[in-house]
Amino acid sequence: xxxxxxxxxxxxxxxxxxxxxxxxxxxxxxxxxxxxxxxxxxxxxxxxxxxxxxxxxxxxxxxxxxxxxxxxxxxxxxxxxxxxxxxxxxxxxxxxxxxxxxxxxxxxxxxxxxxxxxxxxxxxxxxxxxxxxxxxxxxxxxxxxxxxxxxxxxxxxxxxxxxxxxxxxxxxxxxxxxxxxxxxxxxxxxxxxxxxxxxxxxxxxxxxxxxxxxxxxxxxxxxxxxxxxxxxxxxxxxxxxxxxxxxxxxxxxxxxxxxxxxxxxxxxxxxxxxxxxxxxxxxxxxxxxxxxxxxxxxxxxxxxxxxxxxxxxxxxxxxxxxxxxxxxxxxxxxxxxxxxxxxxxxxxxxxxxxxxxxxxxxxxxxxxxxxxxxxxxxxxxxxxxxxxxxxxxxxxxxxxxxxxxxxxx
Amino acid sequence: xxxxxxxxxxxxxxxxxxxxxxxxxxxxxxxxxxxxxxxxxxxxxxxxxxxxxxxxxxxxxxxxxxxxxxxxxxxxxxxxxxxxxxxxxxxxxxxxxxxxxxxxxxxxxxxxxxxxxxxxxxxxxxxxxxxxxxxxxxxxxxxxxxxxxxxxxxxxxxxxxxxxxxxxxxxxxxxxxxxxxxxxxxxxxxxxxxxxxxxxxxxxxxxxxxxxxxxxxxxxxxxxxxxxxxxxxxxxxxxxxxxxxxxxxxxxxxxxxxxxxxxxxxxxxxxxxxxxxxxxxxxxxxxxxxxxxxxxxxxxxxxxxxxxxxxxxxxxxxxxxxxxxxxxxxxxxxxxxxxxxxxxxxxxxxxxxxxxxxxxxxxxxxxxxxxxxxxxxxxxxxxxxxxxxxxxxxxxxxxxxxxxxxxxxxxxxxxxxxxxxxxxxxx
Numbered sequence: 001x002x003x004x005x006x007x008x009x010x011x012x013x014x015x016x017x018x019x020x021x022x023x024x025x026x027x028x029x030x031x032x033x034x035x036x037x038x039x040x041x042x043x044x045x046x047x048x049x050x051x052x053x054x055x056x057x058x059x060x061x062x063x064x065x066x067x068x069x070x071x072x073x074x075x076x077x078x079x080x081x082x083x084x085x086x087x088x089x090x091x092x093x094x095x096x097x098x099x100x101x102x103x104x105x106x107x108x109x110x111x112x113x114x115x116x117x118x119x120x121x122x123x124x125x126x127x128x129x130x131x132x133x134x135x136x137x138x139x140x141x142x143x144x145x146x147x148x149x150x151x152x153x154x155x156x157x158x159x160x161x162x163x164x165x166x167x168x169x170x171x172x173x174x175x176x177x178x179x180x181x182x183x184x185x186x187x188x189x190x191x192x193x194x195x196x197x198x199x200x201x202x203x204x205x206x207x208x209x210x211x212x213x214x215x216x217x218x219x220x221x222x223x224x225x226x227x228x229x230x231x232x233x234x235x236x237x238x239x240x241x242x243x244x245x246x247x248x249x250x251x252x253x254x255x256x257x258x259x260x261x262x263x264x265x266x267x268x269x270x271x272x273x274x275x276x277x278x279x280x281x282x283x284x285x286x287x288x289x290x291x292x293x294x295x296x297x298x299x300x301x302x303x304x305x306x307x308x309x310x311x312x313x314x315x316x317x318x319x320x321x322x323x324x325x326x327x328x329x330x331x332x333x334x335x336x337x338x339x340x341x342x343x344x345x346x347x348x349x350x351x352x353x354x355x356x357x358x359x360x361x362x363x364x365x366x367x368x369x370x371x372x373x374x375x376x377x378x379x380x381x382x383x384x385x386x387x388x389x390x391x392x393x394x395x396x397x398x399x400x401x402x403x404x405x406x407x408x409x
Numbered sequence: 410x411x412x413x414x415x416x417x418x419x420x421x422x423x424x425x426x427x428x429x430x431x432x433x434x435x436x437x438x439x440x441x442x443x444x445x446x447x448x449x450x451x452x453x454x455x456x457x458x459x460x461x462x463x464x465x466x467x468x469x470x471x472x473x474x475x476x477x478x479x480x481x482x483x484x485x486x487x488x489x490x491x492x493x494x495x496x497x498x499x500x501x502x503x504x505x506x507x508x509x510x511x512x513x514x515x516x517x518x519x520x521x522x523x524x525x526x527x528x529x530x531x532x533x534x535x536x537x538x539x540x541x542x543x544x545x546x547x548x549x550x551x552x553x554x555x556x557x558x559x560x561x562x563x564x565x566x567x568x569x570x571x572x573x574x575x576x577x578x579x580x581x582x583x584x585x586x587x588x589x590x591x592x593x594x595x596x597x598x599x600x601x602x603x604x605x606x607x608x609x610x611x612x613x614x615x616x617x618x619x620x621x622x623x624x625x626x627x628x629x630x631x632x633x634x635x636x637x638x639x640x641x642x643x644x645x646x647x648x649x650x651x652x653x654x655x656x657x658x659x660x661x662x663x664x665x666x667x668x669x670x671x672x673x674x675x676x677x678x679x680x681x682x683x684x685x686x687x688x689x690x691x692x693x694x695x696x697x698x699x700x701x702x703x704x705x706x707x708x709x710x711x712x713x714x715x716x717x718x719x720x721x722x723x724x725x726x727x728x729x730x731x732x733x734x735x736x737x738x739x740x741x742x743x744x745x746x747x748x749x750x751x752x753x754x755x756x757x758x759x760x761x762x763x764x765x766x767x768x769x770x771x772x773x774x775x776x777x778x779x780x781x782x783x784x785x786x787x788x789x790x791x792x793x794x795x796x797x798x799x800x801x802x803x804x805x806x807x808x809x810x811x812x813x814x815x816x817x818x819x820x821x822x823x824x825x826x827x828x829x830x831x832x833x834x835x836x
Contacts, residue, residue: 399470399478
């Protein structure tokens with residue numbers, strides 16, 4: 001049995017049939033399916049423990065706290081960070097909001113962002129400062145000259161997107177960060193939600209100040225977002241919310257925050273999901289190797305080539321496979337509603353793909369002019385699924401073709 | 410149309426569906442049948458019923474007749490959340506829809522003046538948002554955004570009906586005023602909600618044209634109808650539509666308040682356990698389309714239950730009378746083996762002037778909870794009396810009454826007055 005087939009067997013949701021038809025899950029940019037080991041880790045916590053963490057001396061609480069903190073260590077090690085540099089939150093959006101809200105920026109502070117940012121890496125910065133967006137070219141690659149020009153304004157923050165959830169482009173963040181360091185002393189905040197599921201990142205080597213990502217996009221449970229922050233910067237960051245669990249001492253006059261990362265983790269966290277996140281990372285790391293990387297490239301090639309071979313669809317993103325993940329966003333002919341196509345692909349053919357503006361409306365409006373269809377593959381997908389998707393799309397578009405007359409009988 | 414002429418039309422439809430659609434040909438062949446095998450009604454019943462699942466999975470490639478595409482002239486496409494979330498994608502020819510509508514509404518003389526040569530009624534729709542093929546749930550869309558190709562204006566309403574904010578209600582009321590409709594096509598529970606708000610805001614719902622109202626989407630409860638009639642006045646013609654998104658008008662309420670089934674544009678059967686029911690017995694409606702060039706359906710099991718009635722109606726229509734019983738997935742299953750339909754539950758509750766809205770829910774254990782939002786006129790004895798009636802109707806199962814100020818709408822946007830988790834899970 002091949003590695004890919006073995007891998008598919010690990011994902012119970014892939015066995016599901018709807019209306020007697022197998023499904024093909026190609027919406028991995030939104031979230032990924034969960035392998036059995038992750039489901040089991042979550043279930044084990046509820047079946048054998050279920051206690052709260054950190055605030056109890058009893059046996060179950062201590063076991064839960066140990067498992068929770070061990071998960072933090074697994075996550076930190078995965079990105080080459082120290083455990084106290086990883087804040088466990090709900091999602092990438094919360095992580096980015098925490099940084100934006102916690103830096104104490106002046107309202108007129110200059111912030112450089114990217115046009116292809118997800119709304120989560122755009123709106124928090126727009127709220128706290130003066131955000132300028134780096135342009136992209138018609139294929140979604142960053143306009144490096146414009147980026148350098150914006151850096152000359154000596155921004156306080158540079159908010160980078162590692163990989164666009166619309167074009168699939170992986171930006172050369174190491175080069176960009178080097179340029180920022182050379183040009184100014186801006187705080188560098190990286191959205192790695194779409195990139196980390198596909199490649200390892202070493203935050204030390206990358207020299208990034210903050211980095212946010214979500215476990216659910218890399219096989220983990222929903223409800224866990226992670227913020228890496230260099231310890232000295234995290235220590236200066238103002239917590240977004242206050243309450244139980246993030247203080248060492250409270251009296252009538254004030255309170256003393258806990259050390260990092262705990263001062264950012266108010267209230268009871270998603271304990272089971274965080275324990276499941278460690279299982280997801282172990283699963284990913286076990287698969288990490290040339291075979292998986294080659295498979296990702298094969299999926300990417302199938303997506304890109306399939307789009308380029310079809311005159312009735314327009315690929316939003318580079319017409320090549322260099323520096324991109326296995327994701328293709330398609331603009332259909334103007335008379336063909338993407339939402340309706342997505343629904344029919346699902347209900348009639350079993351292909352689960354996404355439609356709309358992908359939470360990156362400025363970019364989608366700029367490059368596509370309207371709603372799009374996004375197909376995003378992951379390690380459990382097969383090239384044959386991509387081929388099947390395009391065949392289904394061809395058939396569907398043929399049914400949506402205009403005709404002059406239709407008569408019966 | 411005589412029975413034999415109608416059956417000839419059915420045979421022609423079978424031959425057409427067999428010849429022009431992949432799905433139906435395979436369906437027949439899988440059961441060892443060809444169109445020539447169907448010579449009479451008994452032969453006809455050898456064709457296993459078709460269902461929404463078949464038409465959803467095979468749409469469009471397997472069920473659209475050869476020669477058509479989704480962009481052919483007069484093809485109207487739509488997506489629906491379906492009842493209880495059983496979603497559907499389909500298409501219908503606009504003239505088939507109009508033909509079925511005309512036949513059905515033709516039973517009600519109070520709607521006659523709506524159809525004048527050369528004019529098209531201006532229609533406003535106030536219904537569950539997922540039933541619309543435009544985005545009307547957020548309320549941020551413009552009036553133009555929510556105007557369908559046929560001119561129908563879809564009014565804005567939240568998915569969770571009772572949580573619709575005041576500004577969105579005001580917007581709907583304002584747009585009715587601006588649009589000046591001839592006809593309101595509404596979900597009655599939704600419209601009753603709108604009338605309560607209009608009363609509270611001191612607003613009226615009127616049009617300089619003569620307003621008519623068609624109710625559909627969910628069971629028209631007596632409670633909702635009472636509120637609509639009280640607010641809109643006796644002059645408003647109200648008709649309860651029997652319909653499905655994929656088929657259009659299957660029947661309508663006549664001016665004598667009786668429901669007539671459209672057996673002119675459809676060959677209808679009422680079936681229980683695979684055999685036709687006698688008049689007066691409840692069965693599932695199967696329909697076979699007649700002269701549907703686009704998506705011919707043969708023995709299409711609707712999931713809706715009716716009781717065919719023998720009596721003639723004083724309205725003069727020759728379309729047969731039926732009593733609406735409700736969806737199979739909404740039937741209350743009792744421990745003694747009996748089934749109580751949503752229609753029967755509604756009859757027990759009656760027009761209940763002290764209730765604004767209600768929902769009876771049967772949980773997996775079989776117990777029933779009747780939640781209701783009472784109004785200012787409620788007396789303590791009202792709930793007690795209703796509890797007695799419901800307990801008697803639903804015995805031996807337990808019934809519990811709960812006065813609330815909010816009842817959630819299901820995710821589909823539909824507010825079903827009677828649901829059963831037992832029936833839904835058994836579907």
